[in-house]
Amino acid sequence: MENSRRGFMGKAFGAVAGVGAVGTLYAMKKTWDPLPSVKAAGFTTVDLSEIEPNKLVVEKWRGKPVFILKKTADMVASESEEQKARDVVVDGEHYLVCIGLCTHLGCIPAYRPDKHDFKCACHGGEFDASGIDTLPPPPSPMVIPPFNVKGKTIVLGEEGEAYKKMKEAGVLA
Numbered sequence: 001m002e003n004s005r006r007g008f009m010g011k012a013f014g015a016v017a018g019v020g021a022v023g024t025l026y027a028m029k030k031t032w033d034p035l036p037s038v039k040a041a042g043f044t045t046v047d048l049s050e051i052e053p054n055k056l057v058v059e060k061w062r063g064k065p066v067f068i069l070k071k072t073a074d075m076v077a078s079e080s081e082e083q084k085a086r087d088v089v090v091d092g093e094h095y096l097v098c099i100g101l102c103t104h105l106g107c108i109p110a111y112r113p114d115k116h117d118f119k120c121a122c123h124g125g126e127f128d129a130s131g132i133d134t135l136p137p138p139p140s141p142m143v144i145p146p147f148n149v150k151g152k153t154i155v156l157g158e159e160g161e162a163y164k165k166m167k168e169a170g171v172l173a
């Protein structure tokens with residue numbers, strides 16, 4: 001009686017452990033291979049080809065809002081070197097990609113398409129269309145998250161070549 005009970009418990013434990021192992025393997029596979037799902041294991045993949053110029057797109061990455069703004073030809077033509085250095089260029093188009101949180105106390109600034117800038121309603125701070133602070137109290141530009149350009153998509157959470165260059169140039173924040 002005792003033996004058969006132990007045998008049953010052993011089998012039951014084995015079955016539970018087996019299910020756990022499969023679950024772990026599945027989770028690991030998701031970490032290694034985040035595509036093609038849009039959001040998986042800390043990565044967000046965004047198709048840039050559908051985005052209209054001067055229309056702010058807000059994506060979510062690791063619980064934070066990420067602003068993606070495709071610039072118009074006029075906006076690009078009038079950019080300073082400092083602004084250009086923060087542009088993500090895909091297929092000849094220029095984009096702002098940044099974490100959409102004010103660097104003062106973390107509110108979400110609103111985009112003003114007519115002015116091509118961002119206004120933070122909390123304490124009146126402003127940022128230009130490259131996410132650079134132009135009116136205090138924000139002490140620094142909005143932060144550029146790790147990204148990797150793949151064809152016409154951008155993968156947030158991966159450090160690609162363009163991101164590494166921005167990091168070296170010290171323009172991420």
Ligand code: FES
Pocket residue numbers: 102103104105106107120121122123124125136137138
């Ligand atoms: Fe944006 Fe204070 S949180 S200006």
